[in-house]
Amino acid sequence: MRFNKLDLNLLVALDALLVESSISRAAARVHLSQGAMSNALARLREHFGDELLVAVGRRMEATPRAQALAPMVRDLLVRIDATLQVQPLFDPTTTDRRFRIVASDYSMWVFVPQLLQHAAELGATACFEFLPQVGNATQALERGEADILIIPLRYVSPEHPAAPLFRDEFTCLMDRHHALAGQPLTREAYAAAGHVVMQPPGTPAAAIDASHLEQLGITRRVEVASYSFSSLPGLVAGTQRLATVQRRIARKACTHLPLVAVDPEFELPTVDQRLQWHRHRATDPGLLWLRETLAAAAQQMDSLAG
Template sequence: MRFNKLDLNLLVALDALLSERSISRAAERVHLSQSAMSNALARLREYFDDELLVQVGRKMEPTPRAEGLADAVRDVLVRVEATISTQPAFVPAESTREFRLLVSDYTLTTLMPHVLARVYAQAPNIRIDLRPQVAHPERALERADADLLIIPRDYCSTDHPSETLLDEQFCCVLWEGATLAHATLTREAYLEAGHIVVLPGQGQPALEDWFVKRLGVSRRVEVTTFSFAAAAQLVVGTQRIATVHRRLALLAQRHEPIAIHDVPLHMPAMHQAVQWHRHRSADEGLSWLRGILREAVEAMDRAVGGPGQRVEDSVAPPRKARRAKARSKMD
């Protein structure tokens, strides 16, 4: 099919070339031979009267003309895919569809076990592809590399719809043997302590680090990690503090010798949201999956503790209870 003398099949090749910046990888992506992809690039160059991709060292880099085309071409292809690939009716129990979700390890640890259990109960043949968060996650929607993003609302794109799934508070985690573990954690003590800080998404600051910097204070960062879930474990055996999501802290407290305190700074809640492409709002499968996410949040909070529960009021894990009982017998 041609439009204004352009073979529209070439748009698929152009999208793959601009995404992969490699003729061989682009050919593999759209199931063409390397020679066929080279021929497609030659025809595209002739039509646009531009090199589009030029060799720079061992890489191929897009020209300014190609960069200007990239988003428009991707938007056209996403519209087409959303229109022709979405079935008129979605029946979970009969579906073999695959859903791709971009999630942080915070979401992976706290929410996804409850999501997967509900998906399996209703649609055992559906596949879930959980992908790690990346910088500029909205681009994954634009490229159709993800069906849903689960990210803090502060990071959501204004170009696509979203809805808030949950509110999350931050708290401080310390090793039980630390000096500050069983004392009042003051603002001064917090700022003077060594800290473990999470830098997810290719070194980008986490939301809690962003909040702290907005308050105009600085912390002595002694350890950085890419993992939200690991931060609570990394304080064990040290005098350091990790500022983490409350639900993660409560889960970690079941298995790790840690104490939990409120953050002695005014730190706002994180509003975790789910976002999808604006052209896929009518997708019945995504609507069903968003409903599953909402149900999973309720199940998670029944298991972990609801958003209104203060960290000091959390029930001690069985391991700690047994240890306390053993100490009382020795006394």
């Protein structure tokens, strides 16, 4: 099919080329031969009057024209995909649809089990695929690689709709035989202790707790760093270290590890988890059901926590 002399199939190839910056990887992405993708690139260069991708050493880089085209091409393809996927009715008890959800290890540990339990209670037959929250999660929406994001408020994009999911707050975990157990956890004692911390994978950005402590002027003596919040309880058990974690993680950890949760004498940050979805898929009946199910599961989780 052609539009203004452009074969619209070439837009799929262009999108793959701009995402992968490689002819071979782009070909594999859209299930074409490398020769067919090279031919598509040649036709695209002729149509736009631009090289689009140029070799720089062993890799290819997008030209300024290609960089300007990239978000517009992706947006157009997402619109087309959303239009084709929408069905007039959605029955969660008969569907074979696969929902792709970006979620952090924290959400996977404290919230996702409740979601799956609630979906089972509804008799849902949908498949749930969970993707790691790394780097810029919004790109997964815009590339059509994810249906829903479960992310902290600080990462919510203003370009797409979002809704509150659940809240949490931070506390401190320590071994029950820690020297500070049973004592007030002062600012000075907290700073002097050894700490196990989480560094978000795929980004140089600091975790929520680290950013907050920096604003308070508190510097931790980091002795162990991990890529996940859910791993921290196991890393402080049997040691004289502290871990600053979400209260929901602390509550679960204290049930099966010899740990105690202690609130320090200074304020720790809260966690505001949000749902976010692509603006072009706001009326998709399947995603409407998914959003409602996620919200209901979060309410159940809060009621069970008291």
